[in-house]
Amino acid sequence: MITAAMVKELRERTGAGMMDCKKALEETGGNMEKAIEYLREKGLAAAAKKAGRIAAEGLVQALVLENGRLSAMVEVNCETDFVAKTDEFRSFVMDIVRQVAEKNPADVEELLNQPALTDPAKTVRDLVTEKIARIGENMSVRRFARYELAGNGLIDAYLHMGGKIGVLVQLETDRADIAGKEEFKALARDIAMQIAAARPEYIKREDVPADVVAKEKEILKAQALNEGKPEHIAEKMVAGRLEKFFKEVCLLEQPFIKDQDMNISRLLAEKGKELGGEIKVTRFARFEMGEGLEKRKDNFAEEVAAQLKS
Numbered sequence: 001m002i003t004a005a006m007v008k009e010l011r012e013r014t015g016a017g018m019m020d021c022k023k024a025l026e027e028t029g030g031n032m033e034k035a036i037e038y039l040r041e042k043g044l045a046a047a048a049k050k051a052g053r054i055a056a057e058g059l060v061q062a063l064v065l066e067n068g069r070l071s072a073m074v075e076v077n078c079e080t081d082f083v084a085k086t087d088e089f090r091s092f093v094m095d096i097v098r099q100v101a102e103k104n105p106a107d108v109e110e111l112l113n114q115p116a117l118t119d120p121a122k123t124v125r126d127l128v129t130e131k132i133a134r135i136g137e138n139m140s141v142r143r144f145a146r147y148e149l150a151g152n153g154l155i156d157a158y159l160h161m162g163g164k165i166g167v168l169v170q171l172e173t174d175r176a177d178i179a180g181k182e183e184f185k186a187l188a189r190d191i192a193m194q195i196a197a198a199r200p201e202y203i204k205r206e207d208v209p210a211d212v213v214a215k216e217k218e219i220l221k222a223q224a225l226n227e228g229k230p231e232h233i234a235e236k237m238v239a240g241r242l243e244k245f246f247k248e249v250c251l252l253e254q255p256f257i258k259d260q261d262m263n264i265s266r267l268l269a270e271k272g273k274e275l276g277g278e279i280k281v282t283r284f285a286r287f288e289m290g291e292g293l294e295k296r297k298d299n300f301a302e303e304v305a306a307q308l309k310s
Contacts (some may be wrong), residue, residue, distance in 0.1 A: 001030075002022060002025045002026055002030055006025055006030065006032070007021045007022050007166070009032065010024065010032060010035055010036065010039075011021070012027060013032075014036055014039050014040075016062060018040045020039065020042075021035070021039070024038040024039050024042075029255065030136060031080060037215070037218075037219055040219050040223070041219055041222035041223055041226060042226060043223060043226070045203075050278075055081055055095075056077045056289070056290035056293035057077065057079060057081045057083070057084045057141075057289075058075060058076050058077035058084050058142075058289055058290060058292065059076055059078075059080050059084050059089065059090060059093045059163040059289065060073065060074070060159065060163050060164065060165065060166035060287045060288075060289050061073070061074055061076070061090070061093045061094055061096075061097045061159070061163055061166070062074075062097060062157035062158075062159055062166050062167075062168060063094070063097045063098060063101050063157065064153060064155065064156065064157050065101055068149070068154040068155050068156065068179075068185075068188075069148065069149040069154075069155065070101060070146075070148050070149070070155070071101070071146070071147050071155040071156075071157050071168055072097050072098075072100040072101035072144060072145065072146040072147075072168075073097065073145045073157060073166050073167075073168050073285060073287060074093065074096050074097045074100055074141065074143070074144040075141075075142045075143050075144070075166070075287045075289060076089075076092070076093045076096055076139060076140070076141050076142065077139065077140050077142050077289075077290065077293065078135075078137050078138070078139045079138055079139075079223050081115070081139060083135055083137050084163075085162075088135070088149045088270040089131075089135070090163075092127075092131055093241040095116075095117065095118050095127075096111075096124070096141060096144075097144070099111065099114065099116065099117050099124060100144045100146050101146060101214065102117060102184050103117070104146060104148075105144075107189060107239070108141055108143065108144065108262070111124055111141065111144065112124050112125040112128070112141065124141075127287065128140075128141065142293075143287065145168050145285035145287070147168055147170050147283065147285075149170060151172055151174075152172060152173050152174065152175065152176045152178070152179050152252070153170060153171050153172035153173055153282075154170075154171050154179050154184060154185060155168060155169070155170045155171075155177055155188075156168075156169055156171075156185070156188035156189055156191075156192045158189065158192035158193055158195075158196055160193075160196045160197075163174050163289065164289045165196050165286070165287070165288050165289065166196075166286070166287045166289075167192045167193075167195045167196045167285065167286050167287075168192075168281075168284060168285045169188060169192045169195060169281060170189050170281070170282050170283045170284065171184070171187065171191065171279060171280065171281055172279075172280050172282050173190050173272075173275075173277045173278060173279050173280070174277050174278045175264055175275075175276060175277030175278075178275045178276070178277045178279070181275060183271070183274070183275060184271075184275060184279075187267075187268075187279070190256075190258065190267075191251075191264070191281060191284075192284075193257065194254065194256065194257050195251065195252070195266060195284050195286050196286065197257050198254050199286065200249060200250060200251035200254055200284075200286075201249040201250075202249055202250050202254045203250065203251050203252060203281055203282075203283070203284070204250055204251070204253075205246045205250050205253065207250070208246070208249065208250065211253045213242075216242065216245055217242060218237055220237070220238045220241045220242060220245070221234050221235065221237075221238050223241075224238065224241075247263075251281060251284070252264050252265040252268075252281070253265065264281075268280065268281070
């Protein structure tokens with residue numbers, strides 16, 4: 001049975017129309033992932049790779065320590081934008097990110113069970129509970145990333161839109177003297193800004209899992225066939241469209257936001273030549289506040305149900 005909640009979720013994940021979402025779920029027997037593929041193949045999904053609309057409030061905060069050799073980033077959610085902008089909440093989130101940086105928890109559960117840096121007699125979970133009681137809104141530590149550099153290089157953190165988007169990026173080089181140069185630091189900041197703006201999912205195309213590539217080929221072929229192209233033409237179109245896919249999801253293949261005639265791979269090569277050493281992006285994390293979470297507490301599901309019955 002296709003429920004209003006299922007239609008609502010599919011609509012939020014794809015941006016497609018309500019009735020299109022209902023039909024997609026009916027055609028795929030209620031399988032959410034297959035319904036998303038169905039909408040993409042029909043060209044109805046507005047956001048192919050989007051994890052979900054920005055739906056929760058809160059803050060992404062980051063901290064860089066030890067001259068760029070250690071960094072952490074967290075996302076802490078609350079119920080309203082009003083609370084998210086308060087000094088009390090922002091200070092609390094900074095305490096959490098410092099906890100992650102200094103205590104290196106394995107996951108959120110371990111983080112919550114650690115003695116708090118600001119009050120070792122209490123756990124981080126205790127402090128979250130106290131903050132909920134004090135402010136009067138539900139809060140949760142959703143996720144974090146922590147990078148520690150072993151070799152030569154730099155970790156940079158970049159926050160955009162007042163903490164709505166956060167990025168950690170790690171650059172490494174084969175020359176110890178390069179890491180401290182201002183040009184190298186500026187490059188790290190440019191790459192962090194690139195990640196914030198262009199939303200890459202992988203560093204290079206070799207990092208894209210084989211099953212992801214296979215599924216993308218299936219979807220691209222279905223799109224071409226749905227456009228009325230013959231089988232042999234559709235096959236050829238897949239190759240070209242797959243190249244576009246790689247340029248969208250792979251950092252090194254993306255056009256540089258400051259110079260669209262240059263991709264990130266070439267930028268790294270030219271900066272490496274200029275500074276006298278090889279430069280690589282070895283890892284990155286990008287958090288978009290509330291991505292994939294629900295914020296709405298209205299009767300939207302009931303509205304959908306009523307329209308489906310009409």
